[in-house]
Amino acid sequence: xxxxxxxxxxxxxxxxxxxxxxxxxxxxxxxxxxxxxxxxxxxxxxxxxxxxxxxxxxxxxxxxxxxxxxxxxxxxxxxxxxxxxxxxxxxxxxxxxxxxxxxxxxxxxxxxxxxxxxxxxxxxxxxxxxxxxxxxxxxxxxxxxxxxxxxxxxxxxxxxxx
Amino acid sequence: xxxxxxxxxxxxxxxxxxxxxxxxxxxxxxxxxxxxxxxxxxxxxxxxxxxxxxxxxxxxxxxxxxxxxxxxxxxxxxxxxxxxxxxxxxxxxxxxxxxxxxxxxxxxxxxxxxxxxxxxxxxxxxxxxxxxxxxxx
Numbered sequence: 063x064x065x066x067x068x069x070x071x072x073x074x075x076x077x078x079x080x081x082x083x084x085x086x087x088x089x090x091x092x093x094x095x096x097x098x099x100x101x102x103x104x105x106x107x108x109x110x111x112x113x114x115x116x117x118x119x120x121x122x123x124x125x126x127x128x129x130x131x132x133x134x135x136x137x138x139x140x141x142x143x144x145x146x147x148x149x150x151x152x153x154x155x156x157x158x159x160x161x162x163x164x165x166x167x168x169x170x171x172x173x174x175x176x177x178x179x180x181x182x183x184x185x186x187x188x189x190x191x192x193x194x195x196x197x198x199x200x201x202x203x204x205x206x207x208x209x210x211x212x213x214x215x216x217x218x219x220x221x222x223x224x
Numbered sequence: 225x226x227x228x229x230x231x232x233x234x235x236x237x238x239x240x241x242x243x244x245x246x247x248x249x250x251x252x253x254x255x256x257x258x259x260x261x262x263x264x265x266x267x268x269x270x271x272x273x274x275x276x277x278x279x280x281x282x283x284x285x286x287x288x289x290x291x292x293x294x295x296x297x298x299x300x301x302x303x304x305x306x307x308x309x310x311x312x313x314x315x316x317x318x319x320x321x322x323x324x325x326x327x328x329x330x331x332x333x334x335x336x337x338x339x340x341x342x343x344x345x346x347x348x349x350x351x352x353x354x355x356x357x358x359x360x361x
Contacts, residue, residue, distance in 0.1 A: 160243065165246030190343045193334040195257070199253055200254065
């Protein structure tokens with residue numbers, strides 16, 4: 063890995079573009095917070111091919127850039143909470159277990175949603191938000207399977223060194 | 225161990241195949257979701273006649289679902305009751321998630337506006353509504 067900075071830059075750019083693409087897709091099913099998390103594709107790929115530190119770096123850059131471009135300070139705080147928990151879980155799983163990208167991605171998607179639920183419950187000072195917990199858990203699994211499958215296929219085709 | 229040279233070599237085939245424990249994990253998550261869903265549905269009411277609006281932790285007011293009306297909440301959100309259903313029709317936040325949430329009808333439900341910390345929930349009591357009191361707060 064000679065051009066680490068360049069590779070990380072490419073991944074960050076890919077994550078930001080994916081976040082933009084996702085913001086164009088009207089993807090709403092009656093519950094707030096449900097989305098595919100396309101940008102997680104780049105982060106997961108980094109996690110599998112490099113390490114947690116680099117995935118975390120790109121994840122934070124991506125959240126800040128996407129947040130300031132298309133969101134608000136409010137949505138940035140939520141994204142950071144979800145992403146932090148999600149990265150911790152995925153980092154631990156990829157280091158200490160032999161789970162496939164799909165399993166890691168599912169765990170990451172679900173923990174992302176759980177993190178956002180907890181943050182929302184803290185902000186609201188009420189547990190009403192857990193009304194959405196069942197839908198968000200299922201959505202985390204579905205999004206995790208989709209992103210995990212995509213990541214696995216990209217990983218197979220991307221040349222080593224990236 | 226697989227992490228050491230992950231960048232340099234293509235991942236081993238075994239690494240890309242889903243393991244039994246992953247299916248167990250997914251099953252456990254889905255089971256939890258189902259459990260939470262049933263707890264939610266069983267503890268909820270199916271004879272919801274009014275809504276309670278809570279803003280920043282304080283009860284803002286209770287309004288009957290049987291009476292069509294438009295409720296202004298702190299000047300940031302607007303809740304409309306029409307044909308026995310309540311929905312958020314306006315919000316000052318940028319994402320407008322609350323306006324897209326499913327309306328609250330006889331089967332209850334919850335609408336939450338996170339940026340403005342507003343919760344609208346269906347309640348079974350056909351609660352008293354006193355717009356004058358609410359207008360002050």
